[in-house]
Amino acid sequence: MRILDRHVLRECGVASALATGAFVFVLVAGNIAQQVIGAVSTGKVDAWQALELVWLLFPTVLPYALPMGVLTGVLMTFGRMGADGEVTAMKSAGLSLWRIALPVWLAVAALALFSAWLNLQAGPDSEDGFQRILVGAAGGNPAGLIIPGKLNRQFKGLLIRAESKEGDVLKGFRLWQLDDKGAIRQTMVAETARLSLSVDANGGSVLRVRLSKARLSARGAQDELDLRPGSFTSADEAVLEFPRDDAGHVAYVKRLRMMTAGELIEAMDKGWQLPPDAPAADKALEVMRLKVQLMFRIATAMSVFSLAMLAVPLAVTVGRAETNVNAAMALGVALGYYLLTSMASWVKVPSLHPEALVLLPNLLVIVIACWLMARASRR
Known part of the structure; x- marks a missing residue:
């Protein structure tokens, strides 16, 4: 048998x-x-x-x-x-x-x-x-949203471009900060850059940009037709932070099919999206x-x-x-x-x-x- x-x-x-x-x-x-x-x-x-x-x-x-x-x-x-x-x-x-x-x-x-x-x-x-x-949300890494060779507009008030990417390191990095009218206020060029999400002293969400071999240029608050040169700064290392009021653009939302049995049962008891x-x-x-x-x-x-x-x-x-x-x-x-x-x-x-x-x-x-x-x- x-x-x-x-x-x-x-x-x-x-x-x-x-x-x-x-x-x-x-x-x-x-x-x-x-x-x-x-x-x-x-x-x-x-x-x-x-x-x-x-x-x-x-x-x-x-x-x-x-x-x-x-x-x-x-x-x-x-x-x-x-x-x-x-x-x-x-x-x-x-x-x-x-x-x-x-x-x-x-x-x-x-x-x-x-x-x-x-x-x-x-x-x-x-x-x-x-x-x-x-x-690109694993570990809170916004660099995953950057596609090499393409202009990224997913961060409100910022334009970001990188020529290439190795892991979390962006190479040939450029960042333009815009004012409320869409005019360029600040330009940053760096050999390499790293992006991360962080929290400031007041508990607000910020986008932290760590630059290597950077060159920064800025314009003061002036009419957008004013073509006077702005100020320039160079630095081997620089860390800049930009307040984020649109953190949801890079936040990760778990969908229904990604929830385990325990999470589904908990959502039944405590509510899910409502x-x-x-x-x-x-x-x-x-x-x-x-x-x-x-x-x-x-x-x-x-x-x-x-x-x-x-x-x-x-x-x-x-x-x-x-x-x-x-x-x-x-x-x-x-x-x-x-x-x-x-x-x-x-x-x-x-x-x-x-x-x-x-x-x-x-x-x-x-x-x-x-x-x-x-x-x-x-x-």
């Missing part, structure tokens, strides 16, 4: 690992092409940060690749075993289809718990870290959104198990050894499941409890799987 269990587990494990790896590769490659390469080419991140971004992609995409990979692996394994007569031979030895599939389902149940951890903790944390690096005096109807909608997000992640983790349950009777019934047939079947089943889940999440009426509706596709798949298993066992 143990030999048969190990055989079935090994076959399913290898096929599922290969299929999951293929889906992970497709998802990671797509994100690299869409986000990481663009960030590297524009100078938003350096090579080390790009590697970190790629690493952070894996916990983010794995929860979506696991259900598809396990479904495909189980379909391929039991489809081949059914076509080769292995399932029939095991039944002839007195084993039911339920008993043949039991070790696979137990292993997949453990995998579903791992997927739940990815969905509820590791995945959101990785997505959070990924986005923080992309927007003020304390918001209308009760608006608060109910916000709590509904948080609940749907939490239950959607739980449903995604459950789908690893429910889809694997469905794969066994489907594969045995069809009994095809061809990989492309099983892969196409897996794709069709997964698309149908995700369509049902998406339809449940479209409900925006709190009284209909969309957070519970999100779980219905999993329950439906399990019921269908049990019915098909009963039919396949009688064959």
